Amino acid sequence: CSVSCGTGIRTRSVECRDGNGRLSNDCDPGERPREEQECKSSAECT
Numbered sequence: 001c002s003v004s005c006g007t008g009i010r011t012r013s014v015e016c017r018d019g020n021g022r023l024s025n026d027c028d029p030g031e032r033p034r035e036e037q038e039c040k041s042s043a044e045c046t
Contacts, residue, residue: 001039005046010039 002008014035016027 001041003041005041005043007038007040009036011036 001010012035014033016024016032018024018026
């Protein structure tokens, strides 16, 4: 998470791979997971 308290952004790398595990450009954009998502720290900001 991008913050130590409150709400931030978590980022990850998303790759498209074919059935043999090789990188591919033939992916359905509608099925691609998001690279960023909101995350919340368990610590409250003071």
